[in-house]
Amino acid sequence: EDKVVQSPLSLVVHEGDTVTLNCSYEVTNFRSLLWYKQEKKAPTFLFMLTSSGIEKKSGRLSSILDKKELSSILNITATQTGDSAIYLCALISGAGSYQLTFGKGTKLSVIP
């Protein structure tokens, strides 16, 4: 059974800090790893990573996949209060239905 473990489960930082969120996984047939941001209800897509070692970047957020270590990190630089959310890591594995297997998420709180 595929498994996704995120750490830490919660994190409190001050505005301007840089944070690193971790995601490790066990999977039979890896296809892709995704990061989502969940503020109130609907998770919103951040990144999809398929190839190891290639950094995806969007503004202050960046993510990289290490297939050898079966892990990924999500970095947020110069954090703002608007970054406060739950960050979810998810796997796509196998073939066919492209179902997402999610971790429990990291709850990030950015205080002024």
Added chain:
Amino acid sequence: ETGVTQSPTHLIKTRGQQVTLRCSSQSGHNTVSWYQQALGQGPQFIFQYYREEENGRGNFPPRFSGLQFPNYSSELNVNALELDDSALYLCASSSHLAGGYNEQFFGPGTRLTVL
């Protein structure tokens, strides 16, 4: 372009009752996936519908069932509700391509409370 919509937003039921949740997929999308998110947990895959047929199912009992309609909207039905069914139910739509993955766009969810 209309996003994914779900109804109702909130619902309160009692144990043993049945519930139907609805999802309208984003324009141009032909695949709908349903997820259950309990408090403090990540979403868990229930099932996916493509071309009106179930196309993958997670570890949920048969009392969780679904439908997809010709306009690609979908329903999730849960019979014989249990207290543990209390959760946020998320619907995600995507465009299924053979051999490829397209991003799943999530709706705002339905918060179900079972008393």
